[in-house]
Every structure is written in structure tokens, then in C-alpha cells.
Amino acid sequence: MSDENDILAYLEQGGKLTAPDNAPARYRAELLRMMASFVDSELAGAAGFADVINQGPGITERIAASRIVLEKFDHGERVLKIMGAFGANTTRYQTVHPWSARIARDDDLGTTRRDGDMRLNVLHYPINGWADAVAMNVLMGAASVIQLKELARCSYQPLAEAFQDILPREQRHLELGREGMQKLVSEGAASEVANSVDYWESRVAASFGGPASRRFEMLQKFGLRHQPNEALLEAWKANIEKTVSETFT
Amino acid sequence: MAKFYPLKVADIRRETRDSVVLTLQPSADATDEFEFVQGQYLTFRHKFDGEELRRSYSVCSGISDGTLRVGIKKVDGGWFSSFANDDLKVGDTLEAMTPMGNFHSSLKPDEARHYLGFAGGSGITPLVSIIKTVMDKEPKSTFTLVYGNRSANSIMFREELEDLKNSHMERLNVIHILETEADIDLFSGILTPDKCDDLFGRWVNVKGADLAFICGPEPMMLTIAAALKKHGMDEAAIKFELFASAQPGKAKKRAAPKGGSDAGGICKATIILDGVRREIEMKKHGQSVLDAAISDSLDAPFACKAGVCSTCRAKVIEGETEMEANYALEDYEVERGYVLTCQCYPLSDKIVIDYDQ
Ligand SMILES: Cc1cc2nc3c(=O)[nH]c(=O)nc-3n(C[C@H](O)[C@H](O)[C@H](O)COP(=O)(O)OP(=O)(O)OC[C@H]3O[C@@H](n4cnc5c(N)ncnc54)[C@H](O)[C@@H]3O)c2cc1C
Ligand code: FES
Numbered sequence: 001m002s003d004e005n006d007i008l009a010y011l012e013q014g015g016k017l018t019a020p021d022n023a024p025a026r027y028r029a030e031l032l033r034m035m036a037s038f039v040d041s042e043l044a045g046a047a048g049f050a051d052v053i054n055q056g057p058g059i060t061e062r063i064a065a066s067r068i069v070l071e072k073f074d075h076g077e078r079v080l081k082i083m084g085a086f087g088a089n090t091t092r093y094q095t096v097h098p099w100s101a102r103i104a105r106d107d108d109l110g111t112t113r114r115d116g117d118m119r120l121n122v123l124h125y126p127i128n129g130w131a132d133a134v135a136m137n138v139l140m141g142a143a144s145v146i147q148l149k150e151l152a153r154c155s156y157q158p159l160a161e162a163f164q165d166i167l168p169r170e171q172r173h174l175e176l177g178r179e180g181m182q183k184l185v186s187e188g189a190a191s192e193v194a195n196s197v198d199y200w201e202s203r204v205a206a207s208f209g210g211p212a213s214r215r216f217e218m219l220q221k222f223g224l225r226h227q228p229n230e231a232l233l234e235a236w237k238a239n240i241e242k243t244v245s246e247t248f249t
Numbered sequence: 250m251a252k253f254y255p256l257k258v259a260d261i262r263r264e265t266r267d268s269v270v271l272t273l274q275p276s277a278d279a280t281d282e283f284e285f286v287q288g289q290y291l292t293f294r295h296k297f298d299g300e301e302l303r304r305s306y307s308v309c310s311g312i313s314d315g316t317l318r319v320g321i322k323k324v325d326g327g328w329f330s331s332f333a334n335d336d337l338k339v340g341d342t343l344e345a346m347t348p349m350g351n352f353h354s355s356l357k358p359d360e361a362r363h364y365l366g367f368a369g370g371s372g373i374t375p376l377v378s379i380i381k382t383v384m385d386k387e388p389k390s391t392f393t394l395v396y397g398n399r400s401a402n403s404i405m406f407r408e409e410l411e412d413l414k415n416s417h418m419e420r421l422n423v424i425h426i427l428e429t430e431a432d433i434d435l436f437s438g439i440l441t442p443d444k445c446d447d448l449f450g451r452w453v454n455v456k457g458a459d460l461a462f463i464c465g466p467e468p469m470m471l472t473i474a475a476a477l478k479k480h481g482m483d484e485a486a487i488k489f490e491l492f493a494s495a496q497p498g499k500a501k502k503r504a505a506p507k508g509g510s511d512a513g514g515i516c517k518a519t520i521i522l523d524g525v526r527r528e529i530e531m532k533k534h535g536q537s538v539l540d541a542a543i544s545d546s547l548d549a550p551f552a553c554k555a556g557v558c559s560t561c562r563a564k565v566i567e568g569e570t571e572m573e574a575n576y577a578l579e580d581y582e583v584e585r586g587y588v589l590t591c592q593c594y595p596l597s598d599k600i601v602i603d604y605d606q
Contacts, residue, residue, distance in 0.1 A: 003493050010467035014474075016489045019290070019350060021305050024495040025562075025606050026523065029550035032560040036552030085349065087251075088558040089576040096555045118552045157489055158351050164485070215548060218523070 011223045016157045020086050023156075027222050028086060030215075031156055034224060035083045037118040038151070040097065042076035044119040045140070047099035048126070052133040061130070064176045068137070071173070075166045082158055102126035111206050120207040122200070131189050134180040135196035139204045141174030142239045146232050155223030181247050190248060197244060208233040251579060253294055253344040254279045256317070261339055264405050268322040268371065269334050270309065273343065275317065285348035287312050287382035288375040288462070288490070291319060292346045294581070297328050301581035303496065304329040307374040307464075308348060309406070311381030320405055322371035328498060352490040353379060354460055361389035362459040367440075367473050369397045369465025370405075375490055377406050379462060384417050391419075393453055397426040397440060397469065424452060440469060445476035455480040464490040497585070497606065516595035521566075521603040522547055531595065538563075538570070538602055539590035549590065549604060556592040563590050568600030 004024045007017070017023055023031065046069045053069065056062035084090040097117035102124060103109070109121045122140060127133045148170055152163035184193050209229045219225035260272035273291075275283040290307040306319040323334040337343075352375050364383060366376045373396060380392050398404045404425065414421050426436050438444065449455050461477055463470050474487055514533045519526055520542050531541035539561050542549040552560040559577035565586045572592045575583070590602065 004495050006467055007493050007495055010471065010491075010493075013471050015467055015471055016491070018352065018489050018491045019305060021292075021303075021494050021496050022491045025604065026550075027495075029560055029562065029604065032558060033550050033552050036558050036560060040552075083558060086559060087562075087577050087579065087582075088560075092557045092576050093553065096553055096557050115554075161351060 008221070011155055012221055014155075014223060016155050016160075016223075018157045023086075026218075027224075030219060030222060030224055031159070032083060032086055032088070033118070034151070034154075035079050035159065037120070039076045039080050039083065039093075040099075040117040040119040041123055042072045042079075043094075043099045044097075044117065044123040046070075046072035046076065048102065048123060049133065049137075051100070052127055052130065055130040055133070057130060061180060064180065065133070068173045068176065071169050075169070078162050078166070079159070082156075082162060085158075109206075111210060122203045122207045125203060128196075131184055131192045132196040132199070134177055134184060135193055136200045136204075137177035138174065138181050138243060139197065139200045139240060140207075141170065141177050142243065143204050143207060143236050144170050145174055146236050146239070150225065150227055150232060153226055178243060178247075181243075185247055194248070201240070205233060205236070208236065251346055253346055254282060255342045256283075256291075256345050258337060258339055258341045258343060261337060264320060265322075265403055267334065267403070268320060268405050269337075270318055270320045270405075271333065271337070271343075273317045273319065273345075282347045283317055285312065285317070286353050287378045288352035289348040289350040289378075290352075290375070291348055293329065294344050295329060295332065297332070300584070302328055302498075303581070304494070307350075307352075307378065307490070309374040309377040311378060311385055313385055314381065320371065320374040320377075322405065350375075350490070352462065352464070352488055354488065356382070356386045358387055359389075360387065361391075362387065363454070363457050364390065364392045365453060365455070365458045365461040365477075366392060366394040367396075367461065367463045367465065367469070368394065369469045370399070370403070372464035372466075372490070372492060373405050375464055376462060377409065380410075380413065380421065384413065384421060391421070393422045393424070393458075395424045395426065395440075395448065395453065397428070397465070399428045401427060424448075440472055442472055442476055445473060446479075449476060449480045455482055458482065459486065461487045462490070463487065464492065467491065467493060516568075516597070517599045518542075518595060519567075519599075519601040520545075520547055520549070521601070521605055522549060524605060533595050536594075537573075537591050538588075538593045538595065538600075542590070542602075551591055554591045556589050559589060561589055561591045562587055563602050563604040564588075564606040565593075566601040566603050566606075568598075569596040570594060570600055571596055 007024055050069045053062050053065045056065050080090050080093060105126055109124060114124055127136055148163050148167045152160055152167055154160050181193060211230050212228045216228060256273040256275055258271055259274045262270040264270045285308050290305045292303055292305045294301055294303045306321055309320045310316050310318045321330050321333040324330045368376045383390055383392055410423050414423055428439055455477055463473050470489055477487055516531050516533050518531050519528050529541055529545045539549055539551055550560050552558045556574035557576045565588055570588055570593050572588055574592050575589055578587055578589060
């Protein structure tokens with residue numbers, strides 16, 4: 001294993017790994033954790049959104065919601081496949097956690113991780129009706145796009161490529177959300193939407209994680225992360241401010 | 250879980266003094282499984298003194314050659330590569346998983362694309378596959394290969410490349426770079442940033458290229474990628490394949506457990522994580538090694554906590570443990586001492602667990 005130090009030095013200089021064989025133990029673990037967090041978030045997100053399809057006011061809205069559900073499952077599956085190359089049991093993984101489980105609407109998880117799967121905390125909260133689903137989708141969609149842009153640069157090439165393919169589709173989910181939000185506001189549901197934006201804003205913000213940690217330093221050395229959480233959070237806040245002001249004027 | 254298929258060694262061609270090209274024959278019912286995309290690799294397993302090792306080797310045939318071949322260069326003291334070079338015989342059977350890897354771009358038969366390829370030493374294998382396939386399936390595309398070797402007699406696929414060049418004069422250009430023995434300045438030594446500038450200034454048109462493939466040792470990959478970017482190539486147009494292996498060689502035998510079998514049900518566990526050793530005391534029952542480490546505020550890796558994802562994998566260096574469930578590790582990993590720490594409980598009074606291996 002004398003290659004390992006060479007590989008770590010190569011990563012620090014921006015090198016890319018291309019196969020499971022290349023991955024030193026700690027890199028492997030952090031990469032798997034990152035992938036699990038993405039997969040769990042997609043599966044939990046899709047499962048939660050599936051219930052909303054029937055609440056869509058018309059066929060167009062239901063098609064949009066169905067498409068989001070379908071594609072999120074698909075994105076989860078794509079990344080799970082990459083985990084499989086590292087030995088994860090992909091068949092069992094799909095049913096290991098109850099993806100549609102939610103906590104109560106008023107529970108507050110803050111930033112402490114809940115036991116069970118690795119989904120982002122925000123995906124533990126239940127959606128409450130169509131307008132709420134749309135608002136959640138806009139706020140969370142914007143966060144996903146920012147996170148994906150970051151992860152699409154990661155040093156594990158097969159994963160970076162998967163994220164590059166996923167990114168435009170998640171971007172489209174965000175657009176569908178924005179269109180839905182415009183429509184709701186123009187049809188007189190502005191205050192309902194505003195309440196939901198209020199509810200989700202702090203919860204989505206918490207999903208960016210705390211300020212730079214020792215783990216971040218390690219992930220940065222591995223080339224798995226580039227920008228710190230604070231920077232991503234700032235980008236998201238700016239993005240949301242703009243969307244909100246455009247929607248409610 | 251990983252599935253292995255038998256592959257019969259139909260031919261062994263000595264390629265250079267220290268490399269061989271194997272032609273492999275899947276069994277009749279598994280030929281479909283071994284259809285590959287240019288640039289993919291096979292992962293083999295083989296037992297050495299009863300211990301299983303796995304190693305990957307890139308396919309070096311074009312997709313319509315009708316054969317499955319790999320080229321293996323002997324690494325000094327290397328287990329699998331020495332075995333393949335010195336001991337393997339025609340008629341033997343190897344075991345491999347189906348082809349994997351993404352070192353390719355989708356073929357566009359109608360387009361005229363310009364490809365660049367950079368290979369160092371045995372890194373030529375997937376490039377041979379890609380070049381053959383592109384020549385065959387994209388009749389309007391061109392390819393420039395820059396191929397570095399230590400010396401002329403260590404060049405793998407020298408003749409095959411020569412033949413390809415002769416059949417596709419207008420479309421394939423091969424530039425050899427030798428560390429020793431070459432008469433023109435540019436074509437000798439190793440590829441430094443300066444040399445790349447020279448090469449890209451005069452011989453290789455980077456601006457007109459659509460895609461670049463790089464396969465070689467780590468420093469070469471970094472140098473070339475940086476030079477390509479400097480000369481205007483988009484990062485997304487550069488594909489890498491890294492041969493470096495972080496896989497363990499043959500395992501050292503695990504130390505035998507020390508101390509009696511029960512000391513009030515308490516185990517002294519030493520956890521090695523990110524180069525730091527930490528000793529913790531844990532109950533033998535009721536708490537997994539992972540949970541014990543986490544409750545001692547160690548940042549040990551995990552995801553599913555259900556024995557499924559293998560994120561929490563670590564190696565038992567000393568002592569005895571047992572796993573409650575294991576859906577992710579394979580037998581050969583377990584034999585080497587790997588455990589899923591989320592499922593792992595101590596049996597002996599002292600254990601040493603290493604997340605860094
Ligand atoms: C995706 C992929 C594709 C690959 N394709 C090919 C291929 O087509 N042809 C090919 O010949 N190899 C290829 N390799 C490399 C191959 O898998 C093995 O790593 C290599 O043959 C050494 O294995 P071994 O068992 O002989 O050596 P080991 O017993 O693992 O190693 C013995 C010693 O040699 C050192 N060592 C290991 N690898 C190298 C190296 N590449 N250069 C210098 N020292 C080394 C180790 O650090 C160790 O000290 C590929 C690797 C990957 C990950
Ligand atoms: S955390 Fe997934 S197997 Fe242990």
C-alpha cells in the first residue's frame with residue numbers, strides 16, 4: 001500500500017480518482033458517506049413528494065410533481081449504483097429505511113442529526129398541502145442546485161459525472177417549483193405561500209451544516225469538497241431573496 | 250454482491266520483457282456479460298497462499314475485435330502482475346467480474362472529432378481499446394496519441410500501434426516519448442510543464458481537440474491536465490483513468506487476542522482514526538464498536554448503521570470481534586479482518602480497530 005501517500009498527494013493537487021481500487025480507506029469512507037447522504041435525501045424527498053401528487057390542483061401540476069418524484073428516485077438509484085461498486089448492498093439498501101417516515105410538523109431537529117438514514121434534516125419534516133409543497137420545492141430545490149454544483153466538482157470522477165448529469169434535471173425541478181409558486185401567488189394564495197416560505201426557510205438553511213469543521217478540511221484535502229458550507233449558504237440566501245422578491249411583487 | 254465468472258486463458262503473448270497480453274474466453278453462457286465499452290476494465294480475483302487478492306486490468310481490444318484481451322505489466326514484487334507474467338499458462342482459468350468503468354465517451358459515427366490521448370507505461374492499455382474503437386466506429390475522427398515510456402524496449406503494443414498507424418495514416422498520429430535514448434530533444438525525458446508547452450505549441454493542436462484521455466502515473470496526469478487547461482481545453486473535456494491502487498497487498502496475520510475471555514464484560518478498545526490512536530472502554534454487549542467510538546466523540550464514518558452500505562468499514566488489527574449482520578462485506582474482506590463497525594461487538598478484552606486501512 002505504499003501507493004497510498006502518492007494518491008493522497010495527488011488528490012491534494014487536484015487529481016481525480018476513477019475506480020474503487022484507487023480509493024484509500026478514509027477517502028472511501030467519506031465518499032460513501034457523501035453518497036449515502038445524497039441517496040437518502042433523494043429517496044426520502046421523492047417518497048415525501050409522492051404523497052403530494054394527488055393534491056396538485058390540475059393535471060399540469062400533477063405531471064410536474066410526478067416528474068419530480070420519478071427523477072429523484074432515478075437520481076438516487078444512479079448514485080446508489082456507484083456505492084454498489086464499493087460493495088454496498090444496493091438491493092437491501094433500497095428498503096433499509098422507511099423513506100416516507102416524517103416527524104411532526106412542529107418538532108424541531110435543529111442541526112442535530114437524527115438517527116436512522118442520512119437524509120438532510122429538512123426532509124424529516126412533513127409537507128402540509130399543495131402550496132406548502134411548492135414552497136418547500138423552491139427553497140430546497142435552490143439548495144440542491146447549489147450543493148450539486150459543489151459536488152459535481154468532486155474528485156471521484158464517476159460521481160462527479162453523475163452529478164453533472166443530474167444537475168440540469170434538478171435545476172428543472174426548481175424551475176417547475178418557481179412556476180408553480182408564481183401561479184399560486186397570482187391566483188390569490190400569496191399569504192399561504194408566504195407562511196410556507198417562512199416555515200421552510202430556517203429548516204432548509206440548517207441543511208447546509210455548520211461552519212468549517214475539521215471534517216471539511218479533510219474533505220477539502222481529498223478534493224471531495226471545495227467551498228465551505230458558509231459560502232454555499234450565502235449563495236442560497238441571495239438566491240432565495242431574489243426569488244421571493246420576484247414572486248411577491 | 251460482486252459476481253465472478255470464469256475466463257479461460259486462450260492465449261498469452263509476451264509483449265515486452267516485463268509484460269504480457271492475455272486473450273480471455275468467457276464461457277458460452279456468459280459471452281453477453283463480457284461485452285464491454287472501449288476503455289473499461291476487468292477486476293480479477295486470485296488466491297495467493299490461500300488469501301484472495303483482487304486487481305483490475307483494462308481491456309485492450311476494440312469493441313468489434315471479437316476478442317477480450319488485457320495487457321499486464323509486471324510490477325516489481327507485485328503479486329498479481331508477477332503471477333500473470335511468470336506463472337499463468339494457456340488453458341488456465343481466471344475469474345473476473347464483468348467490465349466496469351467510464352473511461353470513454355459515447356461514439357458519434359457521423360461526427361468528425363479530434364481526440365488526444367496521453368499514456369504512460371501500462372496506461373496504454375485502455376487507450377489501445379479506445380483508439381481501435383474510434384478508428385473503426387468513427388470513420389471521420391482523428392486521434393493523436395502521446396505515449397511515454399522508460400525506454401524503447403519497454404513500449405507495450407508498439408507493433409500494434411504501428412500497424413494501426415499504417416492503416417489509418419491520415420487519422421492516427423502517435424508520438425513516442427522516451428525517458429532515455431532518443432535523438433530529438435522533445436521526444437526524450439519526462440513530460441514536464443515546459444515540455445508540454447513545447448509539444449502543444451508545435452505538435453499537438455489542443456485548441457482543435459474535442460476530448461482528451463489521460464492514463465498514467467499520478468504526476469503525469471496532473472502535469473498534462475494542467476497543461477491542457479492552460480492551452481485552452483475545458484476541464485470537462487478531459488477524461489482520466491488512474492491505475493494507482495490503494496488496495497492492500499497480502500495481509501499481515503492478525504495478532505492473537507490477549508487476556509481472558511471475560512473481564513466483567515468490559516473491553517479496552519483502541520480506535521485508530523486519521524492517524525490518531527484513542528483508547529476507550531466499552532461494554533462487550535449492547536453497544537457496537539461504531540457507537541462506542543461515536544459516544545466517545547470520535548468522528549467515525551457511518552451511514553446506514555444497518556450493515557448494508559459499508560461506509561463504517563474498518564480493520565481489526567488485534568483481538569476478536571463478531572458481527573451481528575453483514576450485507577456488504579465479502580468473505581475475502583472478512584478473512585482479512587475487515588468488519589462493519591456498526592455491526593461489530595468485541596469478544597476479547599482488548600481490541601484494536603483501524604479505520605485508516
Ligand atoms: C482501473 C484500473 C485499471 C488498471 N489497468 C491496468 C492494466 O491494464 N495493466 C496493468 O499492468 N495494470 C493495470 N492496473 C494496475 C493493477 O491493477 C495493479 O495495481 C498492478 O498490476 C499491481 O498489482 P500487483 O498485485 O502485481 O502488485 P501488489 O502486490 O499490489 O504491489 C506490490 C508493490 O508494488 C507497488 N505498486 C503497485 N502498483 C504499482 C504501479 N502501478 N507502479 C509502481 N508500483 C506499484 C505497490 O505499492 C507494492 O509496494 C489497473 C488499475 C486500476 C485501478
Ligand atoms: S454504516 Fe452502513 S454498514 Fe455500517
